[in-house]
Amino acid sequence: MGPEERDAPKGAGKNMSSSTITQQAPQAQRSGRGYRIESIDVLRGLLMLLMAIDHTRDFFSSAAIDPSDPIHSWPALFFTRWITHLCAPGFILLAGASVYLQRQRKSAATLTRALILRGLWLIVFEIVVVSFGWSFGFGLPILQVIWVIGVSMIVLAGLQWLPLPAVGAFGAIVIFGHDLLDRIHARNLGHWSDAWYILHERGVLTFHAHPVAVYGYPVIPWVGVMALGYCFGWIVAKNPEARQRISVITGAMSLGLFALLRLTHGYGDPGPGFEHLGTPSHTVMSFLYVQKYPPSLHYLLATLGVVLLLFALFDKVVLAGRLGRFRAFLDVYGRVPFFFYITHIFVIHALALGVARAANPNWRFWITPDVVFTRHFNGWGYGLPIVYLIWVLVVLGLYPLCAWFSDLKNRRRDWWLAYL
Numbered sequence: 001m002g003p004e005e006r007d008a009p010k011g012a013g014k015n016m017s018s019s020t021i022t023q024q025a026p027q028a029q030r031s032g033r034g035y036r037i038e039s040i041d042v043l044r045g046l047l048m049l050l051m052a053i054d055h056t057r058d059f060f061s062s063a064a065i066d067p068s069d070p071i072h073s074w075p076a077l078f079f080t081r082w083i084t085h086l087c088a089p090g091f092i093l094l095a096g097a098s099v100y101l102q103r104q105r106k107s108a109a110t111l112t113r114a115l116i117l118r119g120l121w122l123i124v125f126e127i128v129v130v131s132f133g134w135s136f137g138f139g140l141p142i143l144q145v146i147w148v149i150g151v152s153m154i155v156l157a158g159l160q161w162l163p164l165p166a167v168g169a170f171g172a173i174v175i176f177g178h179d180l181l182d183r184i185h186a187r188n189l190g191h192w193s194d195a196w197y198i199l200h201e202r203g204v205l206t207f208h209a210h211p212v213a214v215y216g217y218p219v220i221p222w223v224g225v226m227a228l229g230y231c232f233g234w235i236v237a238k239n240p241e242a243r244q245r246i247s248v249i250t251g252a253m254s255l256g257l258f259a260l261l262r263l264t265h266g267y268g269d270p271g272p273g274f275e276h277l278g279t280p281s282h283t284v285m286s287f288l289y290v291q292k293y294p295p296s297l298h299y300l301l302a303t304l305g306v307v308l309l310l311f312a313l314f315d316k317v318v319l320a321g322r323l324g325r326f327r328a329f330l331d332v333y334g335r336v337p338f339f340f341y342i343t344h345i346f347v348i349h350a351l352a353l354g355v356a357r358a359a360n361p362n363w364r365f366w367i368t369p370d371v372v373f374t375r376h377f378n379g380w381g382y383g384l385p386i387v388y389l390i391w392v393l394v395v396l397g398l399y400p401l402c403a404w405f406s407d408l409k410n411r412r413r414d415w416w417l418a419y420l
Helices: 018-027 038-060 075-103 108-135 145-159 164-181 190-200 219-236 240-263 280-288 297-320 324-335 337-359 363-367 384-411 415-419
Strands: 028-031 034-037 203-207 210-215
Touching (some): 034 038, 038 384, 075 219, 108 145, 164 297, 190 203, 240 297, 324 337, 324 384
C-alpha cells in the first residue's frame, strides 16, 4: 500500500555499479510500469494475506474476548492475532523502501509532488470508501492504516530532501523515544486533546464536543517507521548478498533487544509487562503481549525484526529460483496491495452480512455504523477452523481478480492506475 511502485530503478539507481545490476538481475522483473524487486512483492503479498486473516476473524469469530489477552485468550486465537501484527509495520517499512528506490530515478521535487498527492488520496479514500466498507453505512469515519500511510507519505515528502543519515536519525529518534510521551494523556490537554489523539493516542476525535472520527492509528511513531523504511531502501538497493546479510543482522538485533527489554521489564511498552503465568503457553503469550495502539517500542522491535528476517529469507529463495508457484501466488497480491485491501474488506463484510441475514435475526448488526471494532455480535460467529476456511475461500476467490488487475497495471500506463 505504498506509492505506485517501480521498485528496482533503471540501472538500479545512480549509486549502483554494473556488477550490482548484474547480481540483481535474477529477481528484478521488467513490467509495463518499470522494474520491480520480486522479493519485496512476495513479502508484501504474504503480509496482505496475513492481514486478511485478522479481518476475517473480526467478522466471523465467535470469540468475545481480546484475542491478544495472554490471560483469557488461548494459543490458537492469540497467535492468529499476533501474526497479523506484522502487517502494518511491514506495509509501512516496504512503502518507505519503495520511495527510496523511486528517488534514485526521480528528482526530489517530482517525488515530493507525487508523495503529497498520493498521501492526500489515501486519506480521502480511507474516510470515504474504506470506512463505508467496514460499516456499510455512513457513521463516523474510521481512521486506520491507510490514513496513517497517507500522513507518513506527506511527512516523507519533506524528509526525502534531507541526507539519508538525517532521515534515519529522525526515524530512530521517533521509534525509540516516543514511549517517553506515554504519560501525557489527551484527556488532560483541553482544547489540544484532539491534536494529541492524532499524534499519540487512540480514541474518538471531536469538534466542538461532537465526535467526528474513530481514531485507531496515531501518527507517532508510524512516521518513524516510514522514515526507517526509506533508509531500508538503501539496503534493498545493494547486491543480494549484502542486503540479505544486513537484513538478517538487523532483524536479529531487533529481536534480541526486544527479548532483553521484555525479560528485564525495560523501557518501551506501557502494558503490564512480562509475567510468569499458570502455564507455559500463557507465559509465552505474556512475553509476546505488546501494545499496538499506539505501537510501542516492544511491538515495533518484535514485528520489524521478523519482517526483516522474512525479507532476507524470501530474497534468498527468489535468487535460488525455489518455490516458484508459491512465489508467483504471493506475488500477485503483492503487486496490487491497495486493490486487494479495498476489495477484501467489502467481500468479507458482504459475506458476513449474507450469512447473518440467512441465519441470525439480529443480522442488522453488520449494517450498523462503527461496530466492527467496538462491539461483539452476541450469538454470532464460528470457531477458528471455520474462520480459516472462510479466509482461504476469500483469498482464493479474489485471486483471479487480483491477477487481472496486476496484468492490467503491467500492460498500461494510465495515470489513475497509480492510485489503485
